[in-house]
Amino acid sequence: MGKVFLVGAGPGDPELLSLKASRLIKEADVILTDNLVFGVKKQIPEGKKIVDVGKTAERHKLSQDEINRLLVELAVSGKYEKVVRLKGGDPFIFGRGSEEALFLKEHGVDFEVVPGISSAVAVPADFGIPLTHRGVSSSVTVVTGHEQEKEEKEEGEEGKGEEGKGEGGGLDWEAVANLRGTLVILMGAGNLARNVGRLLKHGMPAETPVAVLERGFTPDARIVVGELGNIVKLARQARVKPPAVVVVGEVVKVREKLQKSKSQNLVGSQNLQEP
Incomplete structure (x- = not known):
């Protein structure tokens, strides 16, 4: 055997x-x-x-x-x-x-x-985003973008994961929205609007920095930078497609200081080219 x-x-x-x-x-x-x-x-x-x-x-x-x-x-x-x-x-x-x-x-x-x-760690690092930074974030939470909310599970709504369902018994997005530190959403492109809506619904400030990291470690890698209140619009305008890692939190701003010398496609609220 x-x-x-x-x-x-x-x-x-x-x-x-x-x-x-x-x-x-x-x-x-x-x-x-x-x-x-x-x-x-x-x-x-x-x-x-x-x-x-x-x-x-x-x-x-x-x-x-x-x-x-x-x-x-x-x-x-x-x-x-x-x-x-x-x-x-x-x-x-x-x-x-x-x-x-x-x-x-x-x-x-x-x-x-x-x-x-894990791409949860490697992809943000490659784009110059540290998941922890002294004085900015001392914790990291990693979730799947395909998970349902607890209330949706109870109502019988189907998720949209690999097999048409999430990984577990439903994610407490209210708890996630109120966590301090960095939030990383794996497989985050497909349900971006829904998950951003959940975070806003449960009180995460619209000004929270967000980065959508598309196709990390490939020649087509791109980063879309914005805030929770406008990231869905920016990602749609940029036509972001899976796979993508989403980073939510103040650590996104650290990237500006750690900007790598090698060129990576940047799409953000300051330089987005309208389609």
């Missing part, structure tokens, strides 16, 4: 792979890849057996249940000693890696988790 490795591919830059992840990619007998591994796919040796199981909110090559079963089938087939499940970011941060691990354990399949750098 083979062993399954749940490997975090990080934010898509192959140079940010861990040494262990890089080694396993080379040693794997078969690799199941996500959509969010970007440039890491170039590190897969030619001729390696690859199964693309990537999912988006609109399109699934395989459902999560089918992926779980496929991992078991490959491991018990006797054909593959090392089965690598290559996942964007970190397998255990909104990557459904824990669901896959539980399924493997229930079916007696040996597995190992190889952590990766």
Whole structure:
């Protein structure tokens, strides 16, 4: 019987792979890849057996249940000693890696988790946004942009996550809106208007700085900067598309002081070009 490795591919830059992840990619007998591994796919040796199981909110090559079963089938087939499940970011941060691990354990399949750098941390850093900064923010909260609000769960409204539902039992957006510190919303583009509306509804000031970080670590990376009160309009004008990480909080302003020398497309309230 083979062993399954749940490997975090990080934010898509192959140079940010861990040494262990890089080694396993080379040693794997078969690799199941996500959509969010970007440039890491170039590190897969030619001729390696690859199964693309990537999912988006609109399109699934395989459902999560089918992926779980496929991992078991490959491991018990006797054909593959090392089965690598290559996942964007970190397998255990909104990557459904824990669901896959539980399924493997229930079916007696040996597995190992190889952590990766989460896009929640890496993408803001690449755009020059620190998630904590002394005197500005001493805490970070990471949520998924696909999660429903508790009241919506109770009313039976369906979410819009990977499988048409959120990660858990409904997010307390009132509590989130009243947190001090930095808020990071992963998968934040699709429900941007809805989630911004929730934060405003529950009392977060409209002047709160916001940055929408689109397609981090790709040649098409862009940043849209604004405030909670106008970020939806700015993002629509810029035609922002997934994947995107949304950062909410005063740390967004620190970026101006840490502006990187290399050019990154900036779209903001001061220099937005009307479409």
